[in-house]
Every structure is written in structure tokens, then in C-alpha cells.
Amino acid sequence: MAVSYVNQIKTYKYISKLFLFMAAATICFSACSAFALEKPRHGDGILLDTYHMNMARLEANSFGLPLFLDSFEQDDKVLVDVYGIFDYPFSSVVDMLKVPANWCDIVSIHLNVKACTYRELPSAWMLTFYFGRKGYQPPEDTRPVIYHYRSIEQQQGYLDVILRADEGPFGTKDHRMRFEALPLDKGRTFVHVSYAYRDVVALRLAAKAYFATLGRNKVGFTRTGTDRNGKPVYIGGPRGSLERNAVRYYFAIKSFLDALRYPEEGRFKTRINEWYDLTSLYRIQLFELDKEDYLTFKTKEHKNQLLLQRSIGTGFP
Secondary structure (H helix, E strand, O other): OHHHHHHHHHHHHHHHHHHHHHHHHHHHHHHHHHHHHHOOOOHHHHHHHHHHHOHHHHHOOOOOOOEEEEEEEEOOEEEEEEEEEEOOOHHHHHHHHOOHHHHHHHHOOOOOEEEEEEEEOOOOEEEEEEEOOOOOOOHHHOEEEEEEEEEEOOOOOOEEEEEEEEEOHHHOEEEEEEEEEEEOOOOOEEEEEEEEEEOOHHHHHHHHHHHHOOOOOOOOOOEEEEOOOOOEEEOOHHHHHHHHHHHHHHHHHHHHHHHOOOOHHHHHHHHHHHHHHHHHOOHHHHOOOOHHHHHHHHHHHHHHHHHHHHHHOOOOO
8 A cells, every 4th residue: 555655646746747847838839939929030031031932933934034923812802922133232222212202203103193292291201192094184183092101121131111001092991012122142132012902892893893894804914724725814803903013013113223324304204115115015914005195194294293292392282
């Protein structure tokens, strides 16, 4: 009986120690998990990993440029990521794209952005995009959308610019445009442009009807298969639409940087000419109107933008 009692005591102590160890391990795991959640990986590390994992896609892709695209659509959210390489030093890219006013000159190249104005607040910058149809429109006939500008440099060698709007055109919500950049060798810069938004049920129904009729020939860049003749079939619908817009904004940024090598008085004309020529390379996805028409109405809209910004100073109408 004495021996049995001693064994029971030993067994009890072993079980107690095992329980305490498991409890401590559980607490440590929970704490470590919480700590990991509180300290996510920095954007520069994620972007660098993306570059290394996709070097082959940058060298060989359907764009014919060091450029590739990913996108997805889930429930009410659509997201597109465009990655590419600019042949400019990182410092030059940062100097230009950290200036909020420069983003107005970038986004207004887009067909549907009729003007853009900027304003500095005590703790932030705000930009107003004036959205309209693919043709000339004065600012007063457009849909203004206010974006909050935020620029983050987590450390030297990384740029993160975010433009966010709570409400977008046509009832869309949570618009977010993001630009990231980090330096590469040989004076190059790896960049990431993402564009995302959420829609509502009524808008999804309207979009479904539109893309089944008037917009049935409008497609994006993601291949979904081939037709009976062996030709590629591309994604359509809202996801295809967002892919087109993301690539247009990417080319707008590239055109802005490329134009900086010219005298200031000729940069706008250089920007819109290059942007049109770049988008014309992808006629299936991006062609909308003749070059002369685009140059004419963009020139008029640019004058409107300058007058609008001058009239409001650093404020909004």
C-alpha cells in the first residue's frame, strides 16, 4: 500500500508538471500569436519578396514590358495589383510622387478624370477627382470625389502612397489607390500600383446588365481561356473594368515621370501623347477614341483644371 501510494504521488506530480507545461505553452503560443498579429511584416519586405518571386513574369509577359498584373473579385470587393519596373532611380521617383499636387497631373491624364484639385489641411492633404464620361466635360458637369492622401516611408528605401475615398462614383465605396516603390540595381525602381473598391447590390445588378449588353466587348487583361479559334478570352465585368483602369493609372505615372526630362512648358503635351501611345498598344482592352479627339479634349480639360485650382487656391469649391 505504501509503495502504491508513493507511485500515485509521483504520477500526480508528473501530471501536474505536464499540465503546467501545456498551460504555459498555450499561454506562450497565444501571446506569441497576438504579438505576431500586432507586428505584421513591413510593406517593403512584402514588396521585395514579390519582386524576387516574379522576376520571370517581369521578363516575359503579354505586355511586352517589365509589367504584370494580378486581380480578384470576391463578394462586393474588387482588387487589382499592377507591378512593374521604372528605369529611374528610386530617389527621383520619391521626389516626384511624394508631392500631392503632382498626383493631380498624373490622374487627370485618365480618360474619365476631367480635372483634379488639391488642398493642404493641418494634418493631411486632400485631392478632389472630377469623374466624367469619355469625352470633354467641364468640372461643373462631373462627379467630384474627395480622396485623402497619405504618404508613408517605413524606412529609407521604401515609399508607400495611399489615396483613399470613402465614397466613389456611381455609389461605389472604399476606393483605395496605392503606390509602393523600392530601389533596384542599375538605377531602377520596382513599383506596385493597386486599386480597389467596394460596390453595393444595386450597382452589381446594374453592372451585370451593362456588361451583358453595351459593355459585353469590354475586357481586362487576365486570360480565362481560349475560344473555338484558339484566340485568348479575357476577363470581363467589373474585374476587367478595374484591370483596365489600374493599367491606365500605371501608364499615367510612367508618362508623368518620362515627361520630366523635357522643359516644363512642354511636359503636359508630352504626357498626354505618351499616355495615348502606351494605351494604344493594348487596343483590345484600352482603345476608346482617336488620338486627335483625346488630345483635343484633354488640352481643354487641363486648362479647366489650372483655372479651377487657381480660383480656389488651396481650398475646395
